Amino acid sequence: MNDVMTNAMTMTQEMTNARIKRFSPVDRLYHLFLMLTFLIQSATGFSRLFFTTFWGKQLGNVFGGYDTSLTIHKWVGVFMMIGFVIHTIHLLTRVQWRNFPQSVFGPDSLVPNFNDARHLWQRLRWFFGLGSPPKFDRWTYWEKFDYWAVYWGLPLLAVTGLMLMYPLLTSHLLPGWSLNIALLLHRAEAVLATSYIFIIHFFIGHLRPTSFPMNEAMFAGSIPLEEALEERPDWVARLSQEGPLELVNSKPPALWYRVVYFVFGYAALACGVYLLINGIIHSGAVRLH
């Protein structure tokens, strides 16, 4: 039995250029779009949130001042809403309606299921050396959390943002004190989103040992088979049962492309960390409401 295992591992070591497709070009485009808009929104939003501090004023000056940064914030917000609507329509077209429950609750879907709770429990045990790490399928529970956090956070920010953009219209439809609530929710949800992305998402994407210096999956679109076998053996097993692995092989990214996305990724990381650190430093000057 040992021989077989040895053989298998040798095979995997040899197949270093075998890769599995993980994200389609459209998925990557959504992520890129979200990266750019999210960073602009956080920078312009922070410049207004921290306006009472010197740093906030300086940050606002980058975007042309207190008022202009609001204009940018509104426009980029509208683009994000359009992106959200397009993404939702795209999602609906991707659901295989013919085998409806399976396609939505199956392993290729980002909808959380019971396995995620099991994986979380296994992983918490693994942290303290009480068991083996869970064998993830295509999406891990924290990736699903990432996705749904954005997916529900975006409409909340959009609705409250629209309310604040058109206060008079809002006060026709709702009582005026709903603007108090809208401002509170917009601010607190933005703080939640930025702190989650700039601390946890960045750590998972860049700093955790298996990703360091950068998890390239979202830019390259594919990951090495080895990596998938290490963390997501159930996915590889499922793929090989469904058909030959060759079908999902994809080319490694070209060198120039890797250089581009490393530079871009690190620039985005630097922006986020800059905002995070300064936000923490000046957090005494702001309140959630």
Next chain:
Amino acid sequence: MMLQVLISPNFAVAQEEVASALRRYKDREVSTGYYEEYEVLPGRQRSPNLVPSLRRGVLPLSRTAARVRIRTRLADSHQGIKFYSVLRCEYCHVEQTKDIHTVRANLTCRQCHGREPISGIQFAFSPMNPIRRHSYVCAKCHEGASVSFATYVVHEPAAGSLTAKNDFPILYYSYWFIFLLLAGTLAFFIPHTFLVGVRELIRKVKKPKKDGERHDIGDGDQEVKPADIIRGDEPDDRRQDEQDAKQEDIERSDARDERRDDERDDDDPRDDKRTD
């Protein structure tokens, strides 16, 4: 008597106190029939503003205390305060200087509350009275402000406080909902992510043995199914020379592994222990 008439201030504006603004409003409406066209009825859209009430706190205010503390219906809400002329608003109204209108828009108190005497917000003729606040105060900057718009609470209470729970419960519950969500998410995911980092670092430092076995509990998947990844039966579309190179590599590494197996049988005590 003439003198008294001359020096006393305007009767209607400054001195009259109305027990109920609502009663006065209804009287006027009934008598004219078209009052509503000129002044908009606040109706149900009342602002959850912080009007001190007798029921505030654990014990209700005494009659005397109420006369001193509750000044929302007075024509001059500061009447009787000692040395009033040398005080500044923010000496007493500390919390009211921290809201967006003051901090962001740099408004001063007087730009909304007007000159002395500053009447209570429920005084019948106060510009701040909810029946006309939108047009007399808000619309100075927010053109087209409606009654509903004027129910926006400018001096909002601290959202998590018990004051807010009393006066503006929706704000209070929204605050605690979003705050617990924020704190809970970070409180779970920050330690979680940190532990992931530590655990993966340990795994990376202690590399698995070359034979593919993990020797420590919790160091990865011990049951990789070879059937899942061997792909021998599929058509090979690589160039001929690539295939050859690959084949040689596999053979070479097989030989290498056999050699290593032999070595390990001799001198690796840990492995022996494990097979025991």
